Amino acid sequence: KNQVEQSPQSLIILEGKNCTLQCNYTVSPFSNLRWYKQDTGRGPVSLTIMTFSENTKSNGRYTATLDADTKQSSLHITASQLSDSASYICVVGNAGNMLTFGGGTRLMVKP
């Protein structure tokens, strides 16, 4: 069964600090891994998409890494801002472009 597991489930950090979110997956055949940001009550918005040949990809203060051998990914947020408070969802796409979603990490950035 295709699964995506994320940790931690929730996280509270102070504004300006860095944090790293983790994702483990068992999706076959693997095609790509995406990180989405979802604000409360809104639809998810794509942050990064990586294929198996990419180890890292950045989007501003967000940097995603992928280890296709261990089937792990991380999302690192640098110099957090209050607006980073959201759920971050790891999503894995298979060769048929069907997506399996993780349960998300709920991040709260406090002043």
Next chain:
Amino acid sequence: DTGVSQDPRHKITKRGQNVTFRCDPISEHNRLYWYRQTLGQGPEFLTYFQNEAQLEKSRLLSDRFSAERPKGSFSTLEIQRTEQGDSAMYLCASSSTSGRIYEQYFGPGTRLTVT
């Protein structure tokens, strides 16, 4: 606004009533997806269309659920005889099939509350 739109944004209904949601995808996108998301969880796939053809349906899509995309543009998702367990956010996404990775763009969702 050329993004994915959904209507209504919120719907409160009594158990047993029927509800219908609409999704308007990005105009040049030929794929349209429906997902359901409960509080604190990631979205779960329900069904998707390529043009007007419904190509896959999840086992989550019971016989009370039906989706259509009659002209390959907008789509509707109908839930008949709603139950309290149907309360969730219903998300629509669209993508094109050009390129190797079909990036999905999500709408704002329709929040359904069944009382």
